[in-house]
Amino acid sequence: MPAPSALNGQDVSGQSPLTVLVNQAQGFILLVNHSNGATASQTIRVVVGEGGSFSIAAVADPQYADVPVGWRGGGREPEEGVNRLTHAVTQYNQRxxxxxxxxxDMIDFDDIDYGNPPPGTASGTHDWSNADAILAAWNQLNIPRYHVLGNHEFYVPNADTDGMKKPYSVFRKFGFDQQPYFSFRHKGFRFITIMADWRYLDFDPSLPEYTVAQNYY
Structure with a gap:
């Protein structure tokens, strides 16, 4: 049975399986001894993150809502979210x-009477008009595009028109399946997105997760 005996001249006998943590591209010379006394060496090239530099388009907190000018106050302008994202995407597409x-936070809220604190009360309909508008602007980007969920995506009615409850109604609207996280690879790197906001406002009050989150926070 062959077993590793040396790695780049360092004794590693007895370490089977042999584990090496690597954070940069580098080469190894592995010396292997067989139980019959035979010895062999193997040169190994480990590649980490090679492929050159790259550039991305990153947008934070459009927080769009179709509201009157100045409605939000405090220097925030949710009514400008679609216009500004459209302008940004136009510039990105030229690069x-x-x-x-x-x-x-693609939206500020959708189909609720925004209270303080939110989520306020449902407006009686749920047409996702704010979400549809901001997603349409983002979908004009002509390169692979991703998004993650913030707390404002959950400032919507507790259930969709077909009865699907938060958070699953929100996951569905923004293109996720049952969980709002994913990963992808690009030029030797792996990117992992997570959802860090799990407050009680993210859940329909009839779900047990609502009570758990409310008690926690």
Whole structure:
């Protein structure tokens, strides 16, 4: 049975399986001894993150809502979200970018009477008009595009028109399946997106997760 005996001249006998942590591209010379006394060496090239540099389009917090000018106050202008994202996407499409991502809060709210604190009360309909408008602007990006969810995506009615409850109604609207996280690879790197916001407002009050989150926070 062959077993590793040396790695780049360092004794590693007895370490089977042999595990090496690598954080940069480098080469190894592995010396292997067989139980019959035979010895063999193997040169190994480990590649980490090779493929050159790259550029991305990153957008944070459009927080779009179709509201009157000045409604939000405090220097925030949710009514400008679609116009500004459309302008940004137009500029991105003229550049040599690899992919784009919206880092949450695509909308300010949707189909609720925004209270303080939200989520307020449902308006009686759920047409996702704010979400549809901002997603349409983002979908004009002509490179691979991604987005993650922020807390404002959940400032919507507790259930969709077909009865699907938060958070699953929100996951569905923004293109996720049952969980709002994913990963992808690009030029030797792996990117992992997660959802860090799990407050009680993310859940329909009839779900057990609502009570768990409310008690936690």
């Amino acid at each position: 040599n970018l690899d992919w784009g991502v919206v880092l949450g």
